[in-house]
Amino acid sequence: MSDSSKKGGQRPSTMAALLEDKPKRGRPPHNVSRQNVYVALSKEQKQGMSELAALLPKGLARADLPDMSITILSARLESLRRDVADRNREIPEGVTDFISLYLLWDLALPSDEGTAKWTSIRVSPQQAIELGRVYGTLNAAFGVNRSEAFGLGLELLGQYLSTYPLPEGKVTLAEVRKEIKRIYL
Numbered sequence: 001m002s003d004s005s006k007k008g009g010q011r012p013s014t015m016a017a018l019l020e021d022k023p024k025r026g027r028p029p030h031n032v033s034r035q036n037v038y039v040a041l042s043k044e045q046k047q048g049m050s051e052l053a054a055l056l057p058k059g060l061a062r063a064d065l066p067d068m069s070i071t072i073l074s075a076r077l078e079s080l081r082r083d084v085a086d087r088n089r090e091i092p093e094g095v096t097d098f099i100s101l102y103l104l105w106d107l108a109l110p111s112d113e114g115t116a117k118w119t120s121i122r123v124s125p126q127q128a129i130e131l132g133r134v135y136g137t138l139n140a141a142f143g144v145n146r147s148e149a150f151g152l153g154l155e156l157l158g159q160y161l162s163t164y165p166l167p168e169g170k171v172t173l174a175e176v177r178k179e180i181k182r183i184y185l
Helices: 003-008 013-021 042-053 062-083 098-104 125-142 144-162 173-184
Strands: 035-041 117-123
Touching: 035 042, 035 125, 035 144, 042 062, 042 144, 062 117, 062 125, 062 144, 062 173, 098 144, 117 125, 125 144
Parallel strands: none
Antiparallel strands: 035 117
16 A cells, blocks of 8 residues: 555544543533633632532533623623713712722622632633723722622622522523623613
8 A cells, every 4th residue: 555545545543533432531621711810719708609609500510600700790880881871980979989889789798807818710701801891990990909809799699699590400601691681781
């Protein structure tokens, strides 16, 4: 058999055929690769994430919580921006500090107890952009850091899940994002 006939009728290698149906190790891949974002979370916030993960239906996991919390935070801030669209402000006049946002949205005030430890959260590329946008707005207005902005998003997500429970059965992250935007925008 000549080299030209081997190239023309390329047969699959035996090793490739053996590995074709072999399940991969580790976490199954997502449709979109996620990025690491570092935030400082307290023990209470980490425990709260575990409690929120218990409320999620099939199709969603604890790893989807950061994406959902960033989505809801950016939707709520966009709603605020739209409310004052005819004025030259991003945030209404009555919101004078970061705590005012908690009061405006009927959230429990953040506790200063406990030390926060750095951890990485994995978010979709679009959500990383949204977190940067939200963080930039809150930092410019109130001097908030990224961890505090993400903590506000977690509180908003907890409020959302208690008010609007997700349907039973398989739900995708895209459906939840669409529903959040429908409700708040």
